[in-house]
Amino acid sequence: MSWTEERIETLRKLWEGGSTASQIAEELGGVSRNAVIGKAHRLGLKSRPSPVKSGEKKDGAKKAAKTAKPAEKPKPKEKPTAPKVEARPAPAPAPRQAPPPVQARPEVAAPEKAPPAGNSPKIVSVGPGGFLRQGPGDQQPPIPPAPPRRLVPAKPSPEIADKTSLLDLNDRVCRWPMGHPGEPDFHFCGEKVNPGFPYCVEHCGRAYQAQLPRGARRAPPPLPFGGPRVR
DNA sequence: CCCTGATTCGC
DNA sequence: GCGAATCAGG
Numbered sequence: 302m303s304w305t306e307e308r309i310e311t312l313r314k315l316w317e318g319g320s321t322a323s324q325i326a327e328e329l330g331g332v333s334r335n336a337v338i339g340k341a342h343r344l345g346l347k348s349r350p351s352p353v354k355s356g357e358k359k360d361g362a363k364k365a366a367k368t369a370k371p372a373e374k375p376k377p378k379e380k381p382t383a384p385k386v387e388a389r390p391a392p393a394p395a396p397r398q399a400p401p402p403v404q405a406r407p408e409v410a411a412p413e414k415a416p417p418a419g420n421s422p423k424i425v426s427v428g429p430g431g432f433l434r435q436g437p438g439d440q441q442p443p444i445p446p447a448p449p450r451r452l453v454p455a456k457p458s459p460e461i462a463d464k465t466s467l468l469d470l471n472d473r474v475c476r477w478p479m480g481h482p483g484e485p486d487f488h489f490c491g492e493k494v495n496p497g498f499p500y501c502v503e504h505c506g507r508a509y510q511a512q513l514p515r516g517a518r519r520a521p522p523p524l525p526f527g528g529p530r531v532r
Numbered sequence: 533c534c535c536t537g538a539t540t541c542g543c
Numbered sequence: 544g545c546g547a548a549t550c551a552g553g
């Protein structure tokens with residue numbers, strides 16, 4: 302499989318969107334996770350919250366040299382990686398390996414100034430697993446599926462005549478995926494986003510309701526408009 | 533052990 | 544340029 306313009310483009314989008322290399326590889330098909338990572342690096346895209354951070358410790362010097370010096374060849378065991386970008390909780394409704402949508406976060410749309418913590422006045426407590434609980438009035442029983450990857454999230458708007466393609470994404474339209482990449486009818490919600498978020502209000506509600514079980518994947522934009530909602 | 537991404541290096 | 548092998552952290 303060769304890297305055609307289209308494949309590269311998809312790779313870029315997904316990579317920037319926060320999809321993992323594995324997912325991207327799976328999506329593209331015919332390539333391995335390593336191939337995706339390798340290509341991504343060659344394309345210039347790289348870094349992004351990676352689990353492997355520098356050997357920085359708590360105390361002492363913090364001299365994270367991402368690409369240190371290739372002084373050793375025989376057995377280079379350097380520890381590079383992104384110096385900044387702290388691990389932030391992820392807005393993924395999906396369990397295990399299915400991160401939310403193929404979300405595409407506007408990279409630096411949101412400064413890491415706003416931690417996902419404390420903010421909503423409506424939140425009454427935190428449930429097990431980090432779920433934010435709201436008042437009884439806002440509570441809703443069934444909220445199982447969470448989406449992306451293989452299932453269509455549901456319709457946010459009854460009519461979205463014009464489909465927002467991968468190429469039509471910009472900072473103002475909802476990036477919630479409808480369907481999944483690779484399919485002919487794959488597109489994005491396209492609604493006007495909730496300012497500061499990659500999704501429209503409705504999808505923000507879907508995206509920020511649960512926390513991923515393991516390791517943070519992607520960073521969540523700033524605070525929700527007032528508190529998580531359940532739909 | 534699973535997962536991640538990063539890097540190296542032979543092709 | 545490509546990507547398997549390897550590394551390294553969660």
